[in-house]
Amino acid sequence: MPKTEHWQWYVEESAPTEQHHHAISQVHFAGRSEFQQVAIVETPVFGKMLILDGDTQSSQHDEKIYHETLVHPALAGAADRSEVLILGGGEGATLREVLRHPDVARCTMVDIDGVVVDLSKRYLPEWSQGAFDDPRARVIIGDALAFMRDNEDRYGAIISDLTEPLEDSPSNLLFNEEVFALIKSRLAPGGVYVLQASTASFHNASLHCKMARTLRKHYRYVTSFVTYVPAFDTDWAFLACSDRVDLATLEPEIIDTYCAHLRGENFFYDGMTHRRLFSLPRYLRRMLAASGETF
Amino acid sequence: MPKTEHWQWYVEESAPTEQHHHAISQVHFAGRSEFQQVAIVETPVFGKMLILDGDTQSSQHDEKIYHETLVHPALAGAADRSEVLILGGGEGATLREVLRHPDVARCTMVDIDGVVVDLSKRYLPEWSQGAFDDPRARVIIGDALAFMRDNEDRYGAIISDLTEPLEDSPSNLLFNEEVFALIKSRLAPGGVYVLQASTASFHNASLHCKMARTLRKHYRYVTSFVTYVPAFDTDWAFLACSDRVDLATLEPEIIDTYCAHLRGENFFYDGMTHRRLFSLPRYLRRMLAASGETF
Amino acid sequence: MPKTEHWQWYVEESAPTEQHHHAISQVHFAGRSEFQQVAIVETPVFGKMLILDGDTQSSQHDEKIYHETLVHPALAGAADRSEVLILGGGEGATLREVLRHPDVARCTMVDIDGVVVDLSKRYLPEWSQGAFDDPRARVIIGDALAFMRDNEDRYGAIISDLTEPLEDSPSNLLFNEEVFALIKSRLAPGGVYVLQASTASFHNASLHCKMARTLRKHYRYVTSFVTYVPAFDTDWAFLACSDRVDLATLEPEIIDTYCAHLRGENFFYDGMTHRRLFSLPRYLRRMLAASGETF
């Protein structure tokens, strides 16, 4: 029969009626951990991709858009960057970005799935770029909540790279009053808590708004920031929570000064990009201002 | 055989190895005009979609992101808004946005494909919202270049809603020195020429950069602005060309004042969104600053 | 964006995890009748296709495989071919095949969906090839059961071209004791009742076997015959029911003599093909011989 050039596809739904199809040029790994299905595939446009339970976690060619956005606004706004905590973040790229700042004395990362961490070290070294071997890295395989309950360290920034609280997701357990109080109790004074916070395009921003409304009860400043992430095929939102600073008010010059201290160069983020991230489109600001359900 | 709930799909490629699949709930029209294949389909997420030669032109549910971005920065920056020219724009939504401003005394729209204009009137009234019947609208079915050659009217804003100059596209003919000179000769003093200007994600921004480099030879200010358009499945770029004003420097307050004069409310655009549009990510600013080919 | 050559697809599932995708070159019609969604599309390999509620009914390029198989074994085995009744068969190709035999004095066809009949006349003339205008054709738009209840004509062959009794199908109502008795009461002595009878590949033959088991309670000979139909993407089964003759026993020579009387040439069927149709593979004969549920 005629040869098909592209015969293995990875299909991600953004709705039951909307799908993105990626042709797979190579399968590096496909299997199960104790917690989830894990696949590491390679595609011509995105390079290597980490897929957990059918959802893209990050892609080689655009992961910096996601990880620089997740990490640097938080560190730029934190009063003290010496101790940083990452919840999740198995690929090691969040850890990599944190450790690029010389102020960071220790970065603790707690991820429940040691298999994903090991596979990332083996197949995705471009993500961690040696961060797992940095003496300032403390990597703990275990439950992030249990870790925070058992360990009273406090952090200038807590960065949540966990999946969002969908109906059927185990992360749902990570989104309730008790957990909010626990996380807040582990923030040092002037600390910033930042989390990836679901999709934010015109048709899929309601979960994000619900997350924002919920967190507003716990922090003085709860600010959304948003960027399109090509591998996620939609606008993606983040939330910055702090009692001291509204990250949206940080001027580009402040951010550029912060960035000048980072080891190496940024791909996506700087003062101008910060302004883009925090200048939300009108429809989203109106959705965020409306009242509605909370968790 | 088991019933498939979604059995008709519209597939758009953003690369030979990347596809977006939209389930079609209804086909309103499928046929050919003299110039192209035309389909008007309906999908649950995007509502009605106009598809020309397999490329999404706009969707009911997010066309305002595209059309407000195409029109309002240009009108906000133009020294005189009384006469406006639209090249292409068959759906009538660009016309609709222009006519929302009371300063506009006449808006001329020249589109080569009368079939697309007629189908849009019939099947896509949500796009034009009566604009075709506005006494200030002058709609001409014909070749935009021929019209400008034959007709020496000058315009405070010229808005190009034509397809971008791909290798195999007829619009390639619209992207050369003679055409640039012709368009500029039809701009009134202080006029702004704005055009949709191809994709601008990390992997597909090179055509946009080539367009920007080319136009810089003709105008003092050539400024890129970018937004993610969900129906296009990628970041989309625009170019604003002027000898008088760099649209990037317009402060949010100026834009909000401009918007206050528009009939009805904006969905996407206002001062804050203007800042988002013109604050480009670092990688794109670096690509735009690099030297390279021109048309 | 790059042009996709094939951008509209018709997807048929044979299981939730198995799909056949046909690229659509043209949409001739897409809409709804009172009873079902109707689409008439064209594809390079199959030509025009009639699709009802997402299921392929027949394709221009291989419909003769289906329709010759549905009609000619039944007519070849019937004691009297002067009166024939077709249940369903909206496209008109079953009617066409019946009328090819000069013994047929009248062929009555009862289909509930007049819209499908009209669309078939307009868009699918290759199917009926004038059969609707044959003076021997009596075409009734209405409910096949009601027709048989109200009208006591008897037929040498009754040919059911209805959809099979799937869980959620209206045809389920056509598969019960009362209906079997009704149909049998309309068969002339020596008459043959033949019906299309669902899929028959290794993984999807159980509904067919249940249909066969059920009908065995009503007729002395209930014989399965099977052919692969490319547009259906699977082996397809038929059932011949008679108290007089087991169609499997008709020798190729008898069939070839029958075929010699037909107007025009067959594409698929003749004595040798008859032998193929009725020589079932071992796994299917074993499934048919096993005991199990009936309707």
Added chain:
Amino acid sequence: MPKTEHWQWYVEESAPTEQHHHAISQVHFAGRSEFQQVAIVETPVFGKMLILDGDTQSSQHDEKIYHETLVHPALAGAADRSEVLILGGGEGATLREVLRHPDVARCTMVDIDGVVVDLSKRYLPEWSQGAFDDPRARVIIGDALAFMRDNEDRYGAIISDLTEPLEDSPSNLLFNEEVFALIKSRLAPGGVYVLQASTASFHNASLHCKMARTLRKHYRYVTSFVTYVPAFDTDWAFLACSDRVDLATLEPEIIDTYCAHLRGENFFYDGMTHRRLFSLPRYLRRMLAASGETF
């Protein structure tokens, strides 16, 4: 984002506009041998599937349809079954079927790709069912032509399980006068040469006919036999070549007697199925009878 239940798909084209999509439940292996891309995946309907360069070779749930058809008509018709040669056949299922007959004293299998043989032993034991360890099996990793040139053994049956001579296939080299003469020289008197011989549905049978026309110049009897193979998504053809016997003439009783000697039970093949396989549909017999190109 919403979870997609089926997110990895294997797509096989039967034409550029016709695709079959299989949802993958598990990837057992994905990589390259020296000769080709190799994937072993699992799907709900077909079980495990071996895929070489994007083409399905066989599936766990229907491979017996293919392998029983490839092997048993040939062995049933061979004058002497003591020595059998298999060209290709890496999965080991052709070997398994040959060794089911007690008359076989030795079965030699020559496959060029040792990686496929090793992967089949490891991941596809259901195919070979211990055949590789049978003392009558002689498995040679190497070039089949070179083997036949260097080794003058003669065989009562030669079974070619090689890919068909497509334009861009290395098997093209295996389809020329020199090779035909070589194969024939290795047949014992009364020997049968059988080969899988491409697709045979109404739209894709021309390569098969060309293969048949070519071989008719070399053997007295060249007979096509055909079955639908669900995993191949089309009718599949085989050719039996012999100077002594036309396999189409073997009566069902002869075949059933042959089958009674096989170890274990057949799934697909027996006397009745033999009749089905060799009773070709009318359109295919006409195509085979027409004159045309040869290799």
